[in-house]
Amino acid sequence: MPRTLRRSCAACAKSKTSCDLRTPHCSRCIKRKLQCIYANEPWTAPPAAPWWESNESRSSLDRPSALTNCRFGSFDPFDSYPQTRLPREHVQHLIHSFLHKIAFQYYPLDLNAASNPFLISWWPLALRDPALFHVSLQTACLDEELLAQKGFQTSELLMADSVALLRRKVEDTSLAVQDETMNSVITLAAIEFGKGNIKISEMHVDGVKKMVNIRGGINSVRQTSPLTARMVSWVSMLVMGHPQFQTQDDVGNGDGIPPIPEWQLDSAVIYDDLFELTSIDIDYAVRNVFIRLRSVFQRAQQIPFPPTRLHDLTCFVVHRLLLSASDTSNRQSSQITECLRYAIILYMFIVQGPTYYSHVVILNKFITRFMQHLQQVETIPRERDSVDIWLLAIGTVASTGTTHYQWFIERARTVATSLQLGNWNDALVRIKSVLWLETLLSEDIFRFHVDAILRATKQTQPPVLADNNSFSLVLRHNMAP
Numbered sequence: 001m002p003r004t005l006r007r008s009c010a011a012c013a014k015s016k017t018s019c020d021l022r023t024p025h026c027s028r029c030i031k032r033k034l035q036c037i038y039a040n041e042p043w044t045a046p047p048a049a050p051w052w053e054s055n056e057s058r059s060s061l062d063r064p065s066a067l068t069n070c071r072f073g074s075f076d077p078f079d080s081y082p083q084t085r086l087p088r089e090h091v092q093h094l095i096h097s098f099l100h101k102i103a104f105q106y107y108p109l110d111l112n113a114a115s116n117p118f119l120i121s122w123w124p125l126a127l128r129d130p131a132l133f134h135v136s137l138q139t140a141c142l143d144e145e146l147l148a149q150k151g152f153q154t155s156e157l158l159m160a161d162s163v164a165l166l167r168r169k170v171e172d173t174s175l176a177v178q179d180e181t182m183n184s185v186i187t188l189a190a191i192e193f194g195k196g197n198i199k200i201s202e203m204h205v206d207g208v209k210k211m212v213n214i215r216g217g218i219n220s221v222r223q224t225s226p227l228t229a230r231m232v233s234w235v236s237m238l239v240m241g242h243p244q245f246q247t248q249d250d251v252g253n254g255d256g257i258p259p260i261p262e263w264q265l266d267s268a269v270i271y272d273d274l275f276e277l278t279s280i281d282i283d284y285a286v287r288n289v290f291i292r293l294r295s296v297f298q299r300a301q302q303i304p305f306p307p308t309r310l311h312d313l314t315c316f317v318v319h320r321l322l323l324s325a326s327d328t329s330n331r332q333s334s335q336i337t338e339c340l341r342y343a344i345i346l347y348m349f350i351v352q353g354p355t356y357y358s359h360v361v362i363l364n365k366f367i368t369r370f371m372q373h374l375q376q377v378e379t380i381p382r383e384r385d386s387v388d389i390w391l392l393a394i395g396t397v398a399s400t401g402t403t404h405y406q407w408f409i410e411r412a413r414t415v416a417t418s419l420q421l422g423n424w425n426d427a428l429v430r431i432k433s434v435l436w437l438e439t440l441l442s443e444d445i446f447r448f449h450v451d452a453i454l455r456a457t458k459q460t461q462p463p464v465l466a467d468n469n470s471f472s473l474v475l476r477h478n479m480a481p
Contacts, residue, residue, distance in 0.1 A: 010037045025083075077162070082130035082424065084137065085157060097140040099123065105143075110307035117308070122183065129180035131165035134158050142191065156375040170207075177211045179225040180434050184233050187209070190357040193459040194241045202438055205236045209224055209244055218245045219253030232255055234315050238362050243319045250292070260313050262296045273443050283337045285324035289317060290340060290435065297437045314348040321345055342370035343391050344435070346398040350445065351437050367399050371407065378411075388415045389427060390434035396449045412453040424450055 008019030011028050011034045018025050031037035084091055103118035110116045126132045138158040145152050167185055169175040176360055189204035212232060215221050222229035246256035273467040277415075296313065305313070321341050345366055349359060374391065392412035399405045421427045427450045429441065436442070 008038075011035065029325045033255060052057075055105050057377065076326060081127050082133040086136060086137075086154065090154075091137065092284070094137045094140040094144075097144065098136055102140050102143060106139075108309055109355060111136050112307075115307065121225070121227045125180045125183065126445050129178075129184075131162060131169055132180045132184045134162040136182045138162060138191065139187065159188075159191070165395070179221075181209050182211050182228050182232060187236050189239050190235050205239050205244065208236065212245070217257055219248065219255045222258070230308075230311060233319070234311075235356055237319065237322075238357060238359050241362055241365060245319065245373070247316055247320045247323065248291065250288070255317050257319055258312075259316050260296070260309055262299055263292055263316070265295065265299070265311070281334050281337075282340060283324075283334070286321065286337050286344075287322055289344065293317060293344065294435055296348055298407055300440050305336065314352040317346050317348050335373050337390055338373040339370065339377055342366050342373065343394045344475050346370060347394050347435065350397055351439060353441065363398065364402065367402065368402055370395055371399075371404060374411070384415050384418045386419075386430040386433050389419060389421070390431050392444060392449060393427070393431055393453070394452070395458065396453065397446055400449070409449075409453055416453055421454060423454065427454065 008021065009029060011024060011032075012019035020029065025036040028034070044212065081091070081095070086094075099119065103116055103123070104111055104340050107118050113119055122132075122136070126136045135158075137294055138155050141155040141158055145155050162184065166181065168186075169178070169181050175181060185204050185208045189201045189208070192198075193201035193202065207367050212218055214223055218229050221232070246254065246255040248256045248258045250259065252258055300410070305474055321344060325338075325341060346363070349363055349366075374395070390410065392408055392415055396405065396408040396412055399408050416427065419429070419430065424447055428446075431446065431450075
């Protein structure tokens, strides 16, 4: 288009009618479903009317179904995203932040822009759904406001509009169970949890659970939207502190969280080499998980997991172990069983890392339980072995940055001395003999802490493992004295 001083949009100029200069689309173009293009940015433009006050839907040109070529540096010149009460420049800034930072921060298991689920699955839905779009902007805005520490005015405005838009959707039964709606509700649950609004957060989780039931269960949701199912099951557990959905059985029966395909393969032959556990009374539910997990990890050495497979495995294993823990509440379960249960859970959190939102609260809860059971095991006279150093190494890594770290260091040092572990390689052989997933970072994660265990002098607190999730910052802010 040739350069001009004209401020009205091309459609209004062509029809020689007055243009109200609203952005991103003038009222006349919205009403007539016309393509609204400004030759120049209006000097001043009245705030755009809320999306629900404008005339219904837009043309297909204004609603892209997906991001193309994974190039997010420039945006649709037609500004074809849902309208908000924020200035156009601010909206585009938050979009850029979501696409370049938040998507990878919330799903660090896949840093490839061509396959990251928040880019290829979530964002196309957000462009079509005003509620999810507002929620997405809110996550990016909250991240920036937390870093700036100048208040939460804009994110609170987006929260109010997000809730208003969601209320309109849940009043319509067909819209209430959409993936977009469920994604929005579970995200709001995480945001409120991070802010310390526990009751509101739990209310959102209850709401999304009803949506899942209407859809036929979490596995039915997974069939059409894997990201939604994964996020709902994982985040609802982090928020509530315990599983909100059942798991399928070992062969995949039921409507709960399914096991990964490798879980169902024969694993009976890989338990015999761990003689330390064969003579210990371990409950079947935990023993079964341990055996199958060892088999899965051994196969992963030949065929590494795809990016989402580790998350699926972690979600299934943690849910399975926590659900079976409730079965032991009315009977005496062996303390070594409970130590093994929580060590596996903590190990899965370690190898996966934070996903979607910080797991700092639930992790601290499990560390405390783990310590209680370890204290009981210490009272049982027996010879220390590889299982002991494995348990304490996991506790040491998991407790990084907490007041419990030195507690694990001291006990691990005693066991290391009794096993005559002189260096990292001595310890690594023992640890790998119990349960170990070989990854690019697995040895690096453990080596710093094992070296601290083996050194004779008292250690200072190591740096906290990286968790740049904005909701982790909220949680730490709220938990600070």
